[in-house]
Amino acid sequence: QQRLIMLVFFVQALTFGSWLPRIPEVQQALGADHATLALGLIGLPIGTLLSLPVSGRLATRFGARGIIIVGFVLFLAAVSLPGWATSLPVFFFALMLTGAFMSLLELGLNIQADEIERGGDKLIMSTCHGFWSLGLMAGTLVGAGFIFLGVAPGLSQTIFALLVLPFAMFTGFALQRTEAPAVDKPSVEKPKAFQLPHPALLGICVFVVGTTLTEGA
Numbered sequence: 001q002q003r004l005i006m007l008v009f010f011v012q013a014l015t016f017g018s019w020l021p022r023i024p025e026v027q028q029a030l031g032a033d034h035a036t037l038a039l040g041l042i043g044l045p046i047g048t049l050l051s052l053p054v055s056g057r058l059a060t061r062f063g064a065r066g067i068i069i070v071g072f073v074l075f076l077a078a079v080s081l082p083g084w085a086t087s088l089p090v091f092f093f094a095l096m097l098t099g100a101f102m103s104l105l106e107l108g109l110n111i112q113a114d115e116i117e118r119g120g121d122k123l124i125m126s127t128c129h130g131f132w133s134l135g136l137m138a139g140t141l142v143g144a145g146f147i148f149l150g151v152a153p154g155l156s157q158t159i160f161a162l163l164v165l166p167f168a169m170f171t172g173f174a175l176q177r178t179e180a181p182a183v184d185k186p187s188v189e190k191p192k193a194f195q196l197p198h199p200a201l202l203g204i205c206v207f208v209v210g211t212t213l214t215e216g217a
Helices: 002-029 034-041 043-078 090-120 125-149 153-174 199-216
Strands: none
Touching: 002 034, 002 043, 002 090, 002 125, 002 153, 034 043, 034 090, 043 090, 043 153, 090 125, 125 153
């Protein structure tokens, strides 16, 4: 299971990485300058942000393995769409769907890795993320290969997604089902609708904002 979840991390990043080298071609096809392209690319993090609260509830209800399997299907379909975009709004919306389903899938991957790590005798989370980085690099080589062959961005992403889908389903179903977190019985006192998180968690949030801000820039 430890090696299997690392492989799933690799495959997900492999597919996403294959899209990255095609961005300049899509930009050229849309006739967009750099500023306009940047506005379109914002669709990806917006989709991620909007889907995270829903993804967390789905993970609690259906378990990590379930959302990995469904998430792979949705993500592979969505990541094929930006290459077919005919206008900036279509490009933005396609990336928003990609970000939303990628968020769902990656949440499932991290929860599954955490469950496997807690049930094993060694830490694997850093290694899983290392395999994700390797997959991203390998994916860019796949994208470059399609460019060399002269295959259009939308067609290449669709072909590659169809090739990856059977393997993704096989590895997803091979993962062990993890139990959904136990839900405590409601207390007599009604919980607050909103309350500030612990200061330590706020510190982590500030740190992550800093790293993602520089990465995004």
